[in-house]
Each structure stands twice: as C-alpha cells, then as structure tokens.
Amino acid sequence: MAHETRGNEMENSTTSNSATSKLLSPYSRPLIRNAWYCAAWADELGETLLARRILDWPILLYRTESGDPTALLDICPHKLAPMHLGRREGDNVVCGYHGLTFNQHGTCVRNPQGNQIIPPQAKLRSFPVVERFEVIWIWMGAPELAGPSQIADFSDIGAPDRKTVRGGHRVESNYMLMVENLMDLGHALFLHGQSAGTANVELAESKVFQENGAVMDQRLYRGIAAPFTFASYVNRHDEKVDFWTDITWRAPSLIQNYAGVSPPGQARDPASAIFQVGSHMLTPETQHTTHYFYAHSRNYALEDPEADAVYKTWQRKALKEEDSLMAEAIERNVPDASAMGVDMVMLSTDVSGFRVNRILDELAAAEQ
Ligand code: FES
Numbered sequence: 001m002a003h004e005t006r007g008n009e010m011e012n013s014t015t016s017n018s019a020t021s022k023l024l025s026p027y028s029r030p031l032i033r034n035a036w037y038c039a040a041w042a043d044e045l046g047e048t049l050l051a052r053r054i055l056d057w058p059i060l061l062y063r064t065e066s067g068d069p070t071a072l073l074d075i076c077p078h079k080l081a082p083m084h085l086g087r088r089e090g091d092n093v094v095c096g097y098h099g100l101t102f103n104q105h106g107t108c109v110r111n112p113q114g115n116q117i118i119p120p121q122a123k124l125r126s127f128p129v130v131e132r133f134e135v136i137w138i139w140m141g142a143p144e145l146a147g148p149s150q151i152a153d154f155s156d157i158g159a160p161d162r163k164t165v166r167g168g169h170r171v172e173s174n175y176m177l178m179v180e181n182l183m184d185l186g187h188a189l190f191l192h193g194q195s196a197g198t199a200n201v202e203l204a205e206s207k208v209f210q211e212n213g214a215v216m217d218q219r220l221y222r223g224i225a226a227p228f229t230f231a232s233y234v235n236r237h238d239e240k241v242d243f244w245t246d247i248t249w250r251a252p253s254l255i256q257n258y259a260g261v262s263p264p265g266q267a268r269d270p271a272s273a274i275f276q277v278g279s280h281m282l283t284p285e286t287q288h289t290t291h292y293f294y295a296h297s298r299n300y301a302l303e304d305p306e307a308d309a310v311y312k313t314w315q316r317k318a319l320k321e322e323d324s325l326m327a328e329a330i331e332r333n334v335p336d337a338s339a340m341g342v343d344m345v346m347l348s349t350d351v352s353g354f355r356v357n358r359i360l361d362e363l364a365a366a367e368q
C-alpha cells in the first residue's frame with residue numbers, strides 16, 4: 001500500500017549524523033543485471049549487425065529475416081574476435097576471422113576450417129530480448145528470471161492519441177547520476193532556470209510515496225506562468241496555470257515524468273489539462289558511461305511541427321547540454337570527493353532519490 005512522506009523518514013535516517021550521509025557508493029554500486037533495459041530503439045535494429053556495450057558486456061544486436069530481435073554476446077569463442085566484424089548469412093552470423101557460423105540462438109552451425117568438427121562448447125551466449133513500446137528490451141541477468149510481463153508500461157511512447165518526439169545520447173557518467181537528476185526536479189529551477197521559465201517559483205505541494213516497488217515523486221505549482229514547453233498552447237500567454245510533475249521510477253533506471261498544465265484549481269484534470277509524458281530509460285554502458293534514451297509524448301498540438309521543435313530543443317538543451325553535462329562534471333568530481341572524504345549532504349527534497357538508492361542497494365546486495 002502506498003504511504004506518504006514529506007521528508008521526515010529521510011531526516012530521521014540521517015539526523016544521527018547531522019543530515020549527512022556517505023552516499024558516494026551509488027556511483028560505484030555493482031550494476032543490476034536482473035532487470036529489463038532498453039538496448040535500442042526498435043527502428044535502430046535491422047539487418048545490419050549493431051554492436052553496443054550494455055552493462056559492461058559487448059552485445060551484438062540484429063533482426064532475423066522474420067523480424068525477431070536477437071541479442072548475442074559479441075565475442076567469438078574461437079579467438080575472441082568481435083562478431084560484429086563478421087557478416088550476416090540468412091539468420092546466422094559468420095565470424096569475420098575464420099568463419100565459425102552461429103544461428104540466432106548462438107548455436108554454432110558451421111566450422112569451415114580443418115576437419116569441420118564443431119566443438120561442443122562453441123556457442124555465443126544469447127540474451128532474452130522483447131520488442132515493445134518501440135523499444136528493444138534486453139535482460140542481462142539470469143535468463144530463467146526474465147519474464148516479459150515484468151517490462152514496465154511505456155505505452156505512451158508512440159501511442160496513437162499522443163505525439164511522440166524521441167531522442168537519445170551517450171552520457172559519460174554513471175547512470176545513477178542521471179537517475180538522481182530525473183528524480184530531483186528541484187534542479188530544474190536552477191539548472192534549467194532560463195530554459196524552463198520556472199525560476200523563482202514556489203512549490204505548493206510535494207509528496208513522495210512507494211507502490212509495488214516503484215517510487216513516486218509528485219510536485220505541484222499553483223498559479224504560475226506556464227513553463228515554456230506549454231506556454232504557446234495555453235489560451236492566453238499571460239494566463240496563470242497549475243503546473244505539475246508526477247515522476248515514477250522503476251528499478252533500476254526507468255523513469256516516467258507526467259507533466260502538465262491546467263487552469264488554476266484543475267491540476268491533473270484530464271478534460272482540461274495539456275500534458276506530456278517523458279519516458280526516460282537509462283542503460284549503463286559501463287560503470288562510468290550511460291546510454292540515455294528518452295521520448296516526450298504529448299496530448300496536444302499533435303500535428304504541429306513547431307511543438308515537435310519545442311521538444312527537440314528541450315531534449316538537446318536541457319537533457320543533453322544541461323543535465324548530462326552536469327552529470328559528467330559530477331562524475332569527474334567523484335574520485336576527488338571520495339579521496340578527500342567529502343560527506344554528501346541531503347536536502348528534504350532528496351527523499352525520492354534517497355528511496356531509490358535504498359531499493360537499489362537491496363537489489364544489488366541480492367545479486368552478489
Ligand atoms: S575468431 Fe571467430 S572463427 Fe576464429
């Protein structure tokens with residue numbers, strides 16, 4: 001059952017050391033393997049061999065001729081050649097070094113060398129993959145634990161009653177720096193102060209709660225000027241609105257941000273609200289780098305290319321040039337902070353990030 005906190009829980013946990021906590025470990029915590037991650041956008045995958053490092057393992061991705069997504073370890077078991085340097089042959093992959101050939105399940109089906117005997121251990125590890133919500137989801141942990149029903153509902157992406165603008169880039173930081181960034185929209189007032197148009201605005205309501213393993217952080221601002229992403233689409237430019245951001249995190253690094261505006265007093269009313277759902281999927285490439293996939297799906301101005309451009313600009317400026325640059329700068333600070341024993345302090349608005357880290361500590365411990 002959901003329960004609510006306004007910071008007391010975290011403060012109680014931290015008052016013993018004056019609201020400080022040695023939380024450098026989130027950025028070096030072992031990566032969680034038993035989870036579904038976004039490996040690629042569905043339209044990135046085709047006939048050609050796509051090499052992508054995921055959770056610090058080299059992965060080879062492609063589609064079979066019938067369109068099924070396939071993920072195999074990108075290491076040939078003969079002399080360890082990267083399989084992506086080889087070529088497709090029907091649904092099979094032929095190693096570019098000596099020609100060992102593997103099918104889409106990773107089974108070796110041909111040895112063109114010498115006696116042509118296939119050693120029984122000649123196989124490529126294969127990984128469960130599912131195509132859903134325009135995403136190729138991959139499971140990097142124990143295959144027997146992979147259930148497609150565990151994939152979070154990202155059905156806003158590409159939904160027919162929404163207009164979706166997608167994007168993605170690589171971030172040179174541990175994925176948790178971006179998770180914490182997305183769970184903590186307090187930073188928007190400062191880091192995005194100019195671009196979001198919400199600087200110096202007071203928070204009217206804020207609550208954090210947990211439900212079925214998810215952490216929710218919901219915030220509401222009353223009677224403010226519409227943030228710039230919505231400003232052109234409210235009836236009058238000088239109109240005051242209620243503005244909310246309802247964030248849901250699911251382990252380890254999937255975040256949805258339902259944000260919208262409505263006439264004052266009608267926050268979250270589907271009849272009068274214009275809103276967008278931000279879908280954020282952070283896939284560790286390594287311990288220190290991240291594949292960041294995102295989509296904004298709006299319920300207004302569906303055919304308006306200018307609205308598309310607003311979100312494209314937001315993705316480039318806020319997500320890439322502001323959030324990711326900050327995460328990368330922090331990543332570079334982590335070794336110095338660790339070496340110099342800097343204690344991280346937490347603020348009352350960090351409750352949701354605190355809960356996320358606590359859940360991930362438990363998940364990581366369970367996998368060790
Ligand atoms: S390294 Fe792949 S066949 Fe030799």
Ligand SMILES: [Fe+2]
Nearest residue numbers: 188192318323
């Ligand atoms: Fe941000």
